[in-house]
Amino acid sequence: MDSRLGSGSAVAGGISALGRQTLDLVSEMGRMAIFLLFAVWCLILPPWRPSLIVKQINFIGVGSLSIVILTSLFTGMVLALQGFYTLSKFGSEGLLGPAVALSLIRELGPVLSALVIAGRAGSAMAAEIGIMVITEQVDALKTMAVNPVQRLVSPRIAAGIIAIPLLTALFDVVGIFGGYLIGVKLLGLSGGTYLGEMQAQVEMLDITGGIWKSLVFAILVTWVCCYKGYHCGHGAEGVGRATTSAVVLSTVLILVGDYVLTSILF
Amino acid sequence: MSQRDIEFSVGIFVLIGILALGYLSIQLGGLDLFGNSSYKIGAKFSSVTGLRSGASIEMAGVKVGWVDKIALDGEEALVTMRINDSVELSHDSIASIRTKGILGDKYIRLSQGGSDKIIKPGGLIRETEPPIDIEKLLGEFIYGKVK
CATH class of the missing domain: 1.20.5 (Single alpha-helices involved in coiled-coils or other helix-helix interfaces)
Incomplete structure (x- = not known):
């Protein structure tokens, strides 16, 4: 040519x-x-194997509990600290509760919990499936007439769809509690103001929107990580590269998808 | 970890998650699961500027219901309200649209009248007051109409 x-x-x-x-x-x-x-x-x-899904919920959900609680507690605390500073500039400290709750429920809860789960569970998913591919365990499954996607990928996606919205809800609640700790116990806001204003300002649409986001992120994370693991290159290097690109791609997709979803949902 | 242990910890996890979800939607989202029974009444306002559906309805500072929907009826705005069953309104009650604070949300304040007759579900409140129009008030102030 x-x-x-x-x-x-x-x-x-x-x-x-x-x-x-x-x-x-x-x-x-x-x-x-x-x-x-x-x-x-x-x-x-068929064949349905609920025990595989339960095992994956245990890995994705129960395994991520401690890191999600830690992240959300500090997120809520720092939101209260920063929000108090901004709100006190124009004398509306009373709105700290809604400020913390709305940022958590609409935005930070779904995004941060999905990012944490992509880092902790998503990378492990990609590496686990990748190693099964390069050590020919996937080929062994095929020779035994077991559908490897059904065995390895589907339970992970189903478990993600169940576990990640629940983790997000927990993230929101613990974050609100963290904000309460700082706002009420440290900065001296009244507890009634914090919780009462929050109840008055938060609407069902905010909560359902947040849960929709986390459902989409659940599919994104499990899908990208399983795909990258399943189609990894050759040898240890291939698994390493697959794990990295799984986490990077799911992080990027979460952040871009968050913008798109926010503009559609709210 | 045996299968039983895994199932147990997953059960606990799902329970915690559902509790968190329940707290969010019932406590914060105001989701009405048990159908706190209420009845509908309407009220016609000359203007409902700033009022949204879902806004609260208060009587003596206590929340007694919420705005169900707002529609245009001729030249006036027809507001459909849901009032808790335990609250009975007399025939000459007054509904006024007020603001929480200076820049806060609009809400409807009901004041009980003196009549013995009560408004039945589906009825109308006759006496209404539209929200105070701050721009109009400022204009009147500037041009010296307010004494």
């Missing part, structure tokens, strides 16, 4: 590199979409 185009070869090479990358990107997106649809389809098909 280069010889025929002569002097224009550098430009043509650049353009075809762009084309190749676009095609790669589009086909990767297509593969990911088919992977997700197939995994969800496998969830509906």
Whole structure:
């Protein structure tokens, strides 16, 4: 091709590199979409193995409890501290409760818990599936007529959908409690004002919106991490790269998806 | 960890999560699970500027209901309110739209009248007061109409 185009070869090479990358990107997106649809389809098909889902809820949900509680407590505390500073500039410290609760319920709860779970459980998911792929355990499952996607991927997605919204709700409640600790016990706001204003300002739409977000993030995290693990490269290096790109891609998708969801939902 | 232990800890986890979700939606979101029974009445206002559906309805400072929906009826605004069953309103009650604080949310304040007859579910409150229009008030103040 280069010889025929002569002097224009550098430009043509650049353009075809762009084309190749676009095609790669589009086909990767297509593969990911088919992977997700197939995994969800496998969830509906028998044989059903609820014990696999329970095991994954234990890993994703129970395992992330301590880190989620720690993160949310400090998030709520720092929100109260910073919010109090800003609100006291125009004398509306009484609105600290709604400020903390609304930021947590609408925004920080779903996003931060999804990020924490992507870091803790998502990376482990990608690495675990990746190692099963490179040590040919997935091929062994196939030879025993076990559908590897149904066995490995579907339970993780189902467990994520169940566990992550629950963790988000817990994140919100613990964060509100953290804000209460700082606002009421440290900064001397009245407890009635904090909780009462919060109840007056928070609406059901805020809560359902937050839960919708966390459901979408649950699918994103489990889907991306399982896909990256399942399609990892060769050897230990491939697993390492798959784990890294799983966490990076799910983080980026959570943050971008959060903007899109916020503009649609609220 | 045996299968039983896993199931137990997952059970505890789900329970905690559902409790958190319940606290959020019932305590903060005001979700009415047990159907705190209420009845509907309407009121016509010449203006409902700033009032939203879901706004609270108070009597003597106590919340007794909420605004169900707001619609246009001819040239006036028809506000449908839901009032708790335990509250009975007399025929000549007054509904006025007020503001919490200076810049706060709009709410409806009900004041009980003196009549013996009560308003039945589906009835109308006749006496209403629209919200105070601060811009109009300022204009009147500037042009010296307010004494």
